[in-house]
Amino acid sequence: MEKSKATIHDISEALGIDSSTVSRALNDSSRVKGKTKKKIINKARELGYQRNSLASKLRTNKTNTIGVIVPRISRHFFSSVIAGIEEVAFNSNYDIIICQSLESVEREKKLIETLLSNRVDGILISISMESTNYDHFEAYKRQGYPIIFFDRPCNILENTNVIINDFQASFEATEHLIDIGCKDIVHFSGPQTLELYKKRRNGYMAALEKHGILVRKEYIIESHLMQEDGIESAKKILNLPKVDSVFSANDTAAISAMQYLKKKHINIPKDIAFVGFSNEPISVVITPSLTTIEQPDFKMGKEAFKLLFEQIENKTSQKENKTKIFSSKLIIRSSTKR
Amino acid sequence: MEKSKATIHDISEALGIDSSTVSRALNDSSRVKGKTKKKIINKARELGYQRNSLASKLRTNKTNTIGVIVPRISRHFFSSVIAGIEEVAFNSNYDIIICQSLESVEREKKLIETLLSNRVDGILISISMESTNYDHFEAYKRQGYPIIFFDRPCNILENTNVIINDFQASFEATEHLIDIGCKDIVHFSGPQTLELYKKRRNGYMAALEKHGILVRKEYIIESHLMQEDGIESAKKILNLPKVDSVFSANDTAAISAMQYLKKKHINIPKDIAFVGFSNEPISVVITPSLTTIEQPDFKMGKEAFKLLFEQIENKTSQKENKTKIFSSKLIIRSSTKR
DNA sequence: TTGTAGGCGTTATCAA
């Protein structure tokens, strides 16, 4: 019931062995006789010794901890990326601190501050929608700390991004709609401050252009792609002259729009076909099931950690831009089957 | 590009002020003249000073950090609880470290070790399904650290649980099925090692008994209630003499079972009605929408943190059992509308 | 293979 914990000095005293030897033994150093090591480890167990990581981290200036910042942990895509990160991190003996920015720059900045003051060895981040200015990232990099961006890349100098080919994926998604005979295709777009959503929009536009379809500004509906936004966007669709399909830059908005339109007795896919983005678990369950783009979330997480790990261990401050691009896959379901 | 960070000593030297004063100023102590304080803070900014929390935590033996362990962050219920925790924690100036046990005791134990060695001030946990033995929790408590269990309570001495009235909720859910005319009601149950699932099963049984319906052992299908388990359980149903409804101890299993049965051309709710548990977002989207039990997730998170906070600040090691019970709500949807 | 000594960056205590 006491909070005072045993230290290496307690073990040292109890055994009449110097604390430096105790420290070495506890770190399984080869410079301690097996017998002594055993004695020390037993005594440690007996006293309920529990290493004080704070002290050890302070001393070594190495935390073996990385920070992971995502917009929301409840998004399936992000929790899968985290699962990937955790798997490799675990094997590399790294701890991870998971944080959510909730799409707010303010929170994001504060989280980075906190991670910094806890001296994490590096950061993996998918930036918030509000992050239009990258000063806080650059400041962080300038201090020599490695940071790697995934899913939502960040265009600053000498940086590493782990992404999918958003342009290509969006191009294919849009072309798929054209293939099934759609011409009046709406695009639910995210904030254009994010490179990611620019690319998705550009992929959409490029597909239209390739097939000689005019790109109409009113047909690109920009929002934060949250649930409420999906409903608002659906309402806007109904005021447009003619719409036969939607390519949404995420599943969330697509799904809530579909729900709304279904209530208004609009048939999906007959009246309006839908393609989403991310393959959230919900997309296969909704009726009609949603055609969407599957991303290699788990693999992306693993790769992101590996790249960060290299930078940490090599202590090479990065001198070039590096981008790892994964490919995604269009999954065709009922929402585009006519 | 250098990783060597400014310390209070650098500020001290640059200003010719002792580092203890610098420390006080940076902590906004009232024992430093306003003018000096300003000078110090400016210099700190100029040098890009960034407090080393490790050192501070080591010295003060207080981390202002709590650990939160949940089975999976992707479960909507848990991410909502976490949101609640974060909100209050933020206002109380506490950081939180989010971890997932993935339902494995091994991982759970390791996470507790890690949190301990990082000297968190307390832990909030929803224990894993595999946790049949509570030694690691008791060991933790014995060291005088506060830990509070939420959602999945833990029956050890002098403990605090934040839960909902699982018995009552399950009783009502089952009675609802009886009300709409069901008699052959299957229960998808979770591991009986968890108090939580025992209570849900008992609620189910009590409702049957109250209405003079025989409880049949084969009608209670126990599993881990994961997606695959739902499918397996659905298959088992088909081998039972007669089934007109299912009360599942979570939504995940209910939903995957429904999907499977739908494919087998079984009509829901006409042939088999379904009630789930948790009100995952997916339950309102699936066809038919799933009747389920809504829990006050966000509130539970807030309350759990508040209780932990009290224990931390009062430094009162707990001498009694305390249980905070929230009430839940049955949400009736199409899966039980006949 | 083990011991000695000093410091990582902070803060608390005591003295000035």
Place this chain on the structure above:
DNA sequence: TTGATAACGCCTACAA
């Protein structure tokens, strides 16, 4: 109001 000093618990040259 400020300064000097020691200590939190650990690790690592260096010496023995």
